[in-house]
Structures are given as C-alpha cells and as structure tokens.
Amino acid sequence: MQRKQFTQLLNDILKPDSIADFCPNGLQVEGANEVKKIVTGVTASQALIDAAIDHGADTILVHHGYFWKGESQPITGMKKRRVAALLAHDINLFAYHLPLDVHPVIGNNAQLAHLLDIELSAGLEAGPNSVAVKGFLKTPLTGKEFADKISTVLHREPLTSLVRDDKIETIAWCTGGGQGYIDLAAAQGIDAYLTGEASEQTIHSSREQGIDFFAAGHHATERYGIKALGELLAEQHGFDVTFIDIDNPV
Known part of the structure; x- marks a missing residue:
C-alpha cells in the first residue's frame, strides 16, 4: 500500500x-x-x-x-x-x-479493560473522547485480589494504596500517566482507580478520599493498544506486522 x-x-x-x-x-x-x-x-x-x-x-x-x-x-x-x-x-x-488511548475497541483503555475483566460503561470526564473511563469489575475483588490479578496478567507488580475493606465493584482507569484523574474518580464515588504511574500526592488522595489506587506501569498498561492496532492491520488488510516489546520498568 x-x-x-x-x-x-x-x-x-x-x-x-x-x-x-x-x-x-x-x-x-x-x-x-x-x-x-x-x-x-x-x-x-x-x-x-x-x-x-x-x-x-x-x-x-x-x-x-x-x-x-x-x-x-x-x-x-x-x-x-x-x-x-x-x-x-x-x-x-x-x-x-491520545487517539489510540481512547479508541473504543483497540484503544489502550479498552484493551486493558478486556485483559482485566472490566466492563467499560462511560467516560470519567464529561463530553466525548474522555481520556479516563469508568466501569465495573465483572467479578468484584478485594484490593489485594485485584493487585494479584494485575501482576499475573501484566507481569508487573503494581504500586498500590489499599484503603477500603469492601470488595471493589466500580473502577475508573486511564493507561499511562493518568494519575491526576484519581480525584475525579473519588468525587464520583468510585471504589478504585487504576493507571500507569503515581505522583507523591496520589497516595494522599487515595488515603484521604477512601479510594483504592493501583499504578501498574506506564509501559505495562500501554502495550496493548498498539499491539491490537497492528493485529487489525494484519488480519483485515494483509500487512506483515510484528509487535516488538522493548521492556521498560516505568
């Protein structure tokens, strides 16, 4: 082509x-x-x-x-x-x-949800193309159980702030460096927030607003959109496509 x-x-x-x-x-x-x-x-x-x-x-x-x-x-x-x-x-x-973050099927947020058995319901922000999204766990889990699932699926132990006793039902997330959305998730009464990175203030937001927090790695949470895009190009358009994962601990 x-x-x-x-x-x-x-x-x-x-x-x-x-x-x-x-x-x-x-x-x-x-x-x-x-x-x-x-x-x-x-x-x-x-x-x-x-x-x-x-x-x-x-x-x-x-x-x-x-x-x-x-x-x-x-x-x-x-x-x-x-x-x-x-x-x-x-x-x-x-x-x-951002176009790859927000795509409803092959986007980073959508692909991460698929891998972690999360049902995406809506954008976290008002209006179209919200970079952060929200939904619910198909099977409610404790914070520790969800952290273990992240480790198993993404091959990366997440940084966590687990402050709730109840199981997680509702969750918001944004792959990559989306830690700033935790306050918006907390304001909407969501049980947990998942992203790639954490800032110093993120943990205080989690503790003081009673919302579980998971930082699973910028790279680790954003492998899957670009991989899915390549697979689409190969399957639907016949391109020779190879995904190469250059490891990054961040």
Missing part, C-alpha cells in the same frame, strides 16, 4: 482530528513510499528503531512518537541519532497518542 493510502487508513481507524493532543498524530518521519513490513511498539526509542532495522521494516508504528509540545525543538543528540537512523534506512514513523 502506498504511504499516502496507509496514512488515510490509520486516520480513518483512529480519527486523530477528533481530539486535541500534545503531539502530531500520524506520519512524523517520512520514509519509504510503499508500506509492506511494519514493526509496532510502545515508544519510538533507539532500541525499537534498531530492532525494526534488523527486522527489515519499512514502517514503525508507535504510541509514543516525537515532537511533543514543550520539548526542545533542535534535532540534536539523542533525537538526531533516532531521526538519522530512520532516514538512513528509509523507515516511516507513524505515531498515535
């Missing part, structure tokens, strides 16, 4: 124009005109680029790409080496951030 057609296909699936973001979504670095062999991964790190080169990929598709608002603009140092490697090997870099 030609790069222009591939870009349109991704935009049709993820609808990036429907949500304001902190980076450009879509094609970030132009490479080969024809897209045949795709590597997917969470972040466009040097390790992922090197793995894609070894794999003979012409396209890399990630959740975390480049050119974030507020970052240093000069292409020097680490950024220069990454971009230079892409250009030298004629590799396209596509990145979709």
Whole structure:
C-alpha cells in the first residue's frame, strides 16, 4: 500500500482530528513510499528503531512518537541519532497518542479493560473522547485480589494504596500517566482507580478520599493498544506486522 493510502487508513481507524493532543498524530518521519513490513511498539526509542532495522521494516508504528509540545525543538543528540537512523534506512514513523488511548475497541483503555475483566460503561470526564473511563469489575475483588490479578496478567507488580475493606465493584482507569484523574474518580464515588504511574500526592488522595489506587506501569498498561492496532492491520488488510516489546520498568 502506498504511504499516502496507509496514512488515510490509520486516520480513518483512529480519527486523530477528533481530539486535541500534545503531539502530531500520524506520519512524523517520512520514509519509504510503499508500506509492506511494519514493526509496532510502545515508544519510538533507539532500541525499537534498531530492532525494526534488523527486522527489515519499512514502517514503525508507535504510541509514543516525537515532537511533543514543550520539548526542545533542535534535532540534536539523542533525537538526531533516532531521526538519522530512520532516514538512513528509509523507515516511516507513524505515531498515535491520545487517539489510540481512547479508541473504543483497540484503544489502550479498552484493551486493558478486556485483559482485566472490566466492563467499560462511560467516560470519567464529561463530553466525548474522555481520556479516563469508568466501569465495573465483572467479578468484584478485594484490593489485594485485584493487585494479584494485575501482576499475573501484566507481569508487573503494581504500586498500590489499599484503603477500603469492601470488595471493589466500580473502577475508573486511564493507561499511562493518568494519575491526576484519581480525584475525579473519588468525587464520583468510585471504589478504585487504576493507571500507569503515581505522583507523591496520589497516595494522599487515595488515603484521604477512601479510594483504592493501583499504578501498574506506564509501559505495562500501554502495550496493548498498539499491539491490537497492528493485529487489525494484519488480519483485515494483509500487512506483515510484528509487535516488538522493548521492556521498560516505568
């Protein structure tokens, strides 16, 4: 498929124009005109680029790409080496951030819910495209039981603040760095909040508002949207797609 057609296909699936973001979504670095062999991964790190080169990929598709608002603009140092490697090997870099978080089927939040047996019911924020969402556990669990389930499914022991005696029934979540939504979840009377990261104040919010909290890792909670997108491209459109997981303890 030609790069222009591939870009349109991704935009049709993820609808990036429907949500304001902190980076450009879509094609970030132009490479080969024809897209045949795709590597997917969470972040466009040097390790992922090197793995894609070894794999003979012409396209890399990630959740975390480049050119974030507020970052240093000069292409020097680490950024220069990454971009230079892409250009030298004629590799396209596509990145979709919030559009991949919020997609109702292959998005990070939806995929995490599927893995952890959570029923998604609505957005946590008012209006369309809420980055954080809420729902309920299909089988209510104690905080300890849910933490154990996270460890088993994500292969990552979560940081927890378990303050409730009752089983968790309602839950809100946002993959990645969504710890700031805990207060909104608490205000809505939700039993527990799950995200990727924690800040110092997050634990105080949990303790003082009586809401269980789980931080299961930014990377660990965001592996699954990009993986699901690659699987969709392979199954429905015949692309050669390989998901490469570059481990990250954060």
